[in-house]
Amino acid sequence: MSSDVPKAALIVDKSFVIAEVDKRIYGSFIEHLGRAVYGGIYEPGHASADERGFRNDVKSLVEVLDVPIIRYPGGNFVSGYNWEDGVGPVEQRPKRLELAWRTIELNEVGTNEFMDWAREVGSEVMMAVNLGTRGVDAARNLLEYCNHPGGTYWSDLRRKHGYEKPHKIKTWCLGNEMDGPWQIGQKTAAEYGRLAYETAKAMRLVDPDIELVSCGSSSSAMQTFPEWEAVSLEHTYDVADYVSLHQYYGNRDNDSANFLARTMDLEHFIHTVTSTCDYIKAKKRSKKTMYLSVDEWNVWYHSNDSDAKLEPWTIGPPQLEDIYNFEDALLVGGMLITFLKHADRVKMACLAQLVNVIAPIMTEKGGVSWKQTIFYPYLHASKYGRGVSLQPIVKSPKYDAQDYTDVPYLDSAIVYNEEAEELTIFAINRHLEDELDLTCDIRGFEGYSLTEHIVLHHDDLKAVNSAAGERVLPRRAKGTEYRDGFVTTRLQKASWNVIRLRKS
Ligand code: AHR
Numbered sequence: 001m002s003s004d005v006p007k008a009a010l011i012v013d014k015s016f017v018i019a020e021v022d023k024r025i026y027g028s029f030i031e032h033l034g035r036a037v038y039g040g041i042y043e044p045g046h047a048s049a050d051e052r053g054f055r056n057d058v059k060s061l062v063e064v065l066d067v068p069i070i071r072y073p074g075g076n077f078v079s080g081y082n083w084e085d086g087v088g089p090v091e092q093r094p095k096r097l098e099l100a101w102r103t104i105e106l107n108e109v110g111t112n113e114f115m116d117w118a119r120e121v122g123s124e125v126m127m128a129v130n131l132g133t134r135g136v137d138a139a140r141n142l143l144e145y146c147n148h149p150g151g152t153y154w155s156d157l158r159r160k161h162g163y164e165k166p167h168k169i170k171t172w173c174l175g176n177e178m179d180g181p182w183q184i185g186q187k188t189a190a191e192y193g194r195l196a197y198e199t200a201k202a203m204r205l206v207d208p209d210i211e212l213v214s215c216g217s218s219s220s221a222m223q224t225f226p227e228w229e230a231v232s233l234e235h236t237y238d239v240a241d242y243v244s245l246h247q248y249y250g251n252r253d254n255d256s257a258n259f260l261a262r263t264m265d266l267e268h269f270i271h272t273v274t275s276t277c278d279y280i281k282a283k284k285r286s287k288k289t290m291y292l293s294v295d296e297w298n299v300w301y302h303s304n305d306s307d308a309k310l311e312p313w314t315i316g317p318p319q320l321e322d323i324y325n326f327e328d329a330l331l332v333g334g335m336l337i338t339f340l341k342h343a344d345r346v347k348m349a350c351l352a353q354l355v356n357v358i359a360p361i362m363t364e365k366g367g368v369s370w371k372q373t374i375f376y377p378y379l380h381a382s383k384y385g386r387g388v389s390l391q392p393i394v395k396s397p398k399y400d401a402q403d404y405t406d407v408p409y410l411d412s413a414i415v416y417n418e419e420a421e422e423l424t425i426f427a428i429n430r431h432l433e434d435e436l437d438l439t440c441d442i443r444g445f446e447g448y449s450l451t452e453h454i455v456l457h458h459d460d461l462k463a464v465n466s467a468a469g470e471r472v473l474p475r476r477a478k479g480t481e482y483r484d485g486f487v488t489t490r491l492q493k494a495s496w497n498v499i500r501l502r503k504s
Pocket of ligand 1: 074075352353
């Protein structure tokens with residue numbers, strides 16, 4: 001290694017355990033928005049559509065990602081949704097003005113169709129209820145429709161609709177972004193807390209086995225954060241299992257060093273929500289720990305201007321179709337690393353969204369489906385990031401960015417899969433000009449050897465993929481060595497790295 005390349009080091013040991021990684025941190029999200037459903041997962045008449053109109057090529061890509069849980073049906077959409085519109089004979093379902101995104105909702109796809117689709121791709125569903133225009137009654141009826149075996153009005157209606165067995169949906173969101181002025185039926189924290197508490201109470205009476213997510217802030221930048229959490233959790237702490245966090249980032253001023261440091265904000269967000277939960281726990285003399293569900297996260301800004309120009313009241317318009325570049329993939333990797341570092345509290349996270357709408361998977365109408373740049377860090381984390389998250393000792397040179405100080409060039413997380421006897425080092429070099437020499441001391445992992453070092457890098461931070469081809473693709477890195485308990489490698493400037501070792 002040459003002496004003028006910046007140097008970083010990691011010391012990793014099996015005993016330094018943060019927590020078991022809950023695989024649901026690799027969740028995603030499908031909303032009735034833009035071309036996520038209509039023209040995305042569902043396109044009757046497409047050459048790869050199954051008998052119900054769901055595209056098999058899209059299903060295959062979702063399966064490759066191995067997505068454990070998918071949030072549905074919104075998002076802002078859910079706050080004006082009548083779930084009853086989406087069940088029963090399709091030809092009798094109403095077309096509605098969809099107010100959140102100002103489109104026409106066909107209701108051709110609803111709860112049962114989506115449950116079928118999710119089962120096929122091997123995902124659980126995180127179902128959200130409407131606490132915007134509706135409340136306790138609609139939520140308890142939907143739960144009865146979905147989870148009660150039979151012999152009652154709503155459960156028998158499900159059976160009449162061809163679903164003899166209950167869907168057994170375990171995870172439920174008590175509304176969506178109820179703090180946001182854009183939300184249909186926005187509430188104050190106290191109003192939301194009361195409604196969410198009463199809804200949760202009724203839902204738990206219908207099915208005591210469910211898990212519930214109380215709405216947290218729509219982003220760390222909300223004026224009401226973290227007061228929203230403190231006030232709403234006063235009401236919901238005893239009935240909820242998780243509080244939600246939503247966070248999107250952009251690089252509007254084209255400052256890439258600052259953009260890649262945004263995980264510092266995510267860290268701060270997670271710390272503050274955790275502390276607020278623990279404050280309520282102490283106040284209530286509770287024994288229960290509240291967990292975090294980052295059930296919307298991603299980069300989102302590329303499509304803002306084109307969305308503002310769309311005509312209202314169309315069906316499945318191209319809304320929120322961000323085309324992601326290489327630096328977006330680096331930040332997505334960094335956000336995944338942040339969740340792994342907080343595996344003790346972050347138990348669910350949903351990359352928002354999955355298909356066409358701010359998504360890793362894109363489709364062409366009547367044409368191909370293709371992978372965006374962000375597909376890759378998400379794939380790698382979902383595939384190799386299962387096991388326990390280990391706390392490494394990290395030494396890294398640092399930089400100051402516009403909004404953050406002391407940003408380590410090296411961002412990393414370590415996952416040890418004891419059963420498979422595999423160790424994975426996820427590492428980002430945030431340096432935009434220099435390579436980074438990395439030494440990992442893994443002497444505690446006797447008998448391990450290097451499997452592969454995958455790298456995602458492009459010389460152009462703004463390089464994108466498209467239906468015509470992928471410019472940003474992972475490849476195998478050369479020159480990484482493992483000797484006498486030490487991994488040595490040189491991380492390319494601006495790169496996402498996955499270094500995998502296995503017991504031989
Ligand atoms: O994911 C897109 C939108 O972002 C969701 O509908 C909403 O919850 C958030 O503001």
